[in-house]
Amino acid sequence: MKIFQIKKSIASLIILSILSCSSVKTATVSGKVSAIQKGKDGYTATIENTKGRIYFGTISIPNLSNPQLFKQVEIGDTITVKGELWKMGKEKQITVREILELKQKNIAEAKITGTVQSVEKGKDGYTAKIKTNEGAIYFAVISIPNLGTPGKFREFKTGEKVTLFGEIWKMGDDNRITVRKILD
Structure with missing residues (x-):
């Protein structure tokens, strides 16, 4: 009797794992971020696509295929993510493995040309x-x-002429540019 119960339990576990694996599929989701819930290693972004469907995207450093590409989003940003799609009740969830595109709201893009005055090393690069x-x-x-x-990526030296493209923003009174392309 005991052996039968063990075999039945093992069979149930095998069937359950097959069913749970078959309900997970890889997908790409695009849409506007309408809410953000902070978490331990990242956050969950509520993503609403153009058809009004809602997805809850878990974006965390451990889940990403390349942790260096972790990005913080804000409400109103448009994002395209790729990962495993699954359901929790009626809610569509996506465990994000890649952030394919992020368009931030109200960010001005510009090209600047000038001369490097100084270079300050940072964690991932430099300013x-x-x-x-x-x-x-x-x-x-x-x-x-x-x-x-x-x-x-390229390192510049003091006195070098450069042309850069990216998002312009302010920190206090300082003009900043997050460089997306080095043009020269």
Whole structure:
């Protein structure tokens, strides 16, 4: 009798694991972030696609295929993610393995050309102080995660002429640019 119960339990576990594995599939989800719930290793973004479907995307460093590509999103951003799609009750969940695209709301993009005044090393790259041809000062954040791949990364030296493209923003009174492309 005891052996029969053990065999029955093992058979049940095998069937359950087959069924649970078959309900998980890889998918790509795109949409606008309508809410963010902070978590231990990251956050869950509520993503609403153009058809009004809601997905709950768990975005955390341990879940990403490349942890260096972790990005923080804000409400109103548009995001495209890839990962395992599954359901919890009626809610559609996606365990995000890759952030394919992130378009931040109200971020101005621009190209600047100027001369490197100084370079300060950072954790993932460096910040270069750039004086543009018009005399404006920008602090350019240059890193592999922001550029997308190591092949696009380049270190500048003081006095070097550069042309950069990225998002312009302010920190206090300082002009900043998160560099997405090195153009020269």
